[in-house]
Amino acid sequence: MREKNVVQTKNLDWTYNGTKVLDDVSITIKPGTFTGILGPNGAGKTTLLKLILNLLDNEKDSVLITGKDIKTYSRKALAKIEAYVPQSVKIDFNFTVEQVVLMGRTPFLGRFDRESNEDIKIAEWAMQETGVLKLRGKLITHLSGGELQRVVIARALTQEPAILALDEPTSHLDIHHQINILSIIRSLAKRKNLTIVAVLHDVNHALEYCDNIFLLDQGKIVNSGSPEKVITPKVMKEVYNLNVNITKNPFTGNPYMLHDYA
Numbered sequence: 398m399r400e401k402n403v404v405q406t407k408n409l410d411w412t413y414n415g416t417k418v419l420d421d422v423s424i425t426i427k428p429g430t431f432t433g434i435l436g437p438n439g440a441g442k443t444t445l446l447k448l449i450l451n452l453l454d455n456e457k458d459s460v461l462i463t464g465k466d467i468k469t470y471s472r473k474a475l476a477k478i479e480a481y482v483p484q485s486v487k488i489d490f491n492f493t494v495e496q497v498v499l500m501g502r503t504p505f506l507g508r509f510d511r512e513s514n515e516d517i518k519i520a521e522w523a524m525q526e527t528g529v530l531k532l533r534g535k536l537i538t539h540l541s542g543g544e545l546q547r548v549v550i551a552r553a554l555t556q557e558p559a560i561l562a563l564d565e566p567t568s569h570l571d572i573h574h575q576i577n578i579l580s581i582i583r584s585l586a587k588r589k590n591l592t593i594v595a596v597l598h599d600v601n602h603a604l605e606y607c608d609n610i611f612l613l614d615q616g617k618i619v620n621s622g623s624p625e626k627v628i629t630p631k632v633m634k635e636v637y638n639l640n641v642n643i644t645k646n647p648f649t650g651n652p653y654m655l656h657d658y659a
């Protein structure tokens with residue numbers, strides 16, 4: 398049996414104040430896969446992610462989640478399926494790390510319910526995975542940029558979503574935590590059939606971790622498919638004006654991109 402697409406967009410367009418920023422974007426994503434959305438600044442990556450999370454007011458029937466028009470889901474129903482790690486997060490309230498991570502359970506609680514021991518266990522697991530368990534009692538306003546980014550990822554994992562959408566999830570992380578977070582989510586994709594959609598700027602991370610890539614440029618999908626098919630010297634020159642060589646990472650055997658600094 399053919400596996401159903403968990404995320405699909407059909408000829409998706411988006412316009413902000415009369416300026417078209419997404420143009421005829423059709424993508425399909427299979428369950429349990431790691432999809433990378435790549436492209437230059439302003440290409441429309443965050444906008445695409447927001448549209449597949451129903452965070453923009455799209456009136457057309459151009460986004461399907463598990464085969465159904467995204468608009469047929471209530472906000473709470475969608476939160477049980479999709480979790481979002483935004484490009485930048487600002488939390489001004491004096492919550493502790495643990496309180497923020499536990500907010501990931503909100504879609505599963507009734508109006509007056511408190512979190513159960515089971516909810517707390519899930520939050521502890523997510524904090525352990527992302528390396529923030531030792532920060533659990535600390536105020537969210539007192540964290541470093543990278544710590545905060547990992548807490549937000551822990552909150553998203555606590556939601557136990559089927560689809561995890563991340564916008565530049567490693568932008569504030571040191572190299573150890575970059576690899577750690579990407580490896581955790583890849584492993585969850587394989588073990589728990591979690592579907593990952595991640596906006597990434599690091600092409601070598603995309604070559605290493607992604608099953609599929611959609612390369613966006615000026616609102617259009619200019620290339621899609623497996624990383625080795627999408628990331629070629631010709632495409633990198635056209636889209637980023639960069640001279641590159643694709644070689645092999647001797648540690649993993651996966652493709653690795655070297656580039657000119659001129």
Ligand SMILES: Nc1ncnc2c1ncn2[C@@H]1O[C@H](COP(=O)(O)OP(=O)(O)OP(=O)(O)O)[C@@H](O)[C@H]1O
Nearest residue numbers: 413414418436437438439440441442443444445484
């Ligand atoms: N709320 C908004 N109102 C008007 N224009 C917007 C809005 N949000 C984004 N844009 C514009 O839409 C285009 C696409 O923005 P988007 O944030 O999707 O890009 P991106 O690919 O995520 O870029 P980056 O790599 O810099 O994060 C940009 O030209 C941006 O200026």
Ligand SMILES: [Mg+2]
Nearest residue numbers: 442443484564
């Ligand atoms: Mg963006």
